[in-house]
Amino acid sequence: MPRESYQAQLETMQEDVLYMSEVVVDRLRSALAAMEQKDEQAARDLIAGDDEVNDLYLELEQECIDLLALQQPVAGDLRLIASSFKIITDLERVGDLAVNLGEYTLDSQQDMFPEVDINTIGDHTVEMLQDAMAAYEARDPEACYAIAERDDELDALCEQASQTIVRELIETELDPEDSDEHVEELMQDVSRMLLTVRDLERVGDHAVNIAARTLYMVENDEELIY
Numbered sequence: 188m189p190r191e192s193y194q195a196q197l198e199t200m201q202e203d204v205l206y207m208s209e210v211v212v213d214r215l216r217s218a219l220a221a222m223e224q225k226d227e228q229a230a231r232d233l234i235a236g237d238d239e240v241n242d243l244y245l246e247l248e249q250e251c252i253d254l255l256a257l258q259q260p261v262a263g264d265l266r267l268i269a270s271s272f273k274i275i276t277d278l279e280r281v282g283d284l285a286v287n288l289g290e291y292t293l294d295s296q297q298d299m300f301p302e303v304d305i306n307t308i309g310d311h312t313v314e315m316l317q318d319a320m321a322a323y324e325a326r327d328p329e330a331c332y333a334i335a336e337r338d339d340e341l342d343a344l345c346e347q348a349s350q351t352i353v354r355e356l357i358e359t360e361l362d363p364e365d366s367d368e369h370v371e372e373l374m375q376d377v378s379r380m381l382l383t384v385r386d387l388e389r390v391g392d393h394a395v396n397i398a399a400r401t402l403y404m405v406e407n408d409e410e411l412i413y
Contacts, residue, residue: 240282270404
């Protein structure tokens with residue numbers, strides 16, 4: 188009976204990790220939608236709801252600690268718990284990045300850089316995160332490698348977007364009569380766009396981290412961990 192209880196605890200932990208990932212993905216999608224639609228109320232709601240992710244993280248952290256301290260797992264079970272602990276840390280940080288996107292939406296001064304396709308970059312990061320968690324659930328090592336390879340595509344999209352923003356800033360002709368306030372608002376929007384691209388790229392990095400920890404969990408393979 189104690190062994191059955193232990194296995195049930197492991198299964199519950201995995202289910203809770205997957206639930207946390209669903210919450211985080213939903214918040215990331217909501218942040219991208221608020222940014223696209225310039226929906227300030229949705230952005231405020233997103234920021235205000237950050238405690239949900241933090242609470243889930245703390246609860247799961249305690250689950251992992253209890254399993255380590257009380258069950259003294261070894262081999263595969265130990266890797267499962269340790270990897271899950273690292274994965275929830277990545278998920279919590281993605282939740283923070285979603286909050287950043289909400290704050291950028293509130294800080295936006297004007298429409299800029301129509302050539303920068305934030306939606307495509309955002310969709311790519313969401314898919315990577317979802318697929319990384321699907322690999323964790325299915326314990327699929329091949330999917331882990333595939334996610335790591337897709338990160339190069341995301342990096343290229345983000346690099347192209349950043350270059351476009353900088354190029355358009357350089358080519359922007361300011362009216363000598365523009366006030367200092369106008370120029371400051373322009374620079375703030377440039378900064379906001381660059382930070383948006385950077386944060387979406389970081390979401391992709393966290394997806395790769397999740398894939399790397401899953402590969403380690405399944406095959407005791409540290410190849411993707413960096």
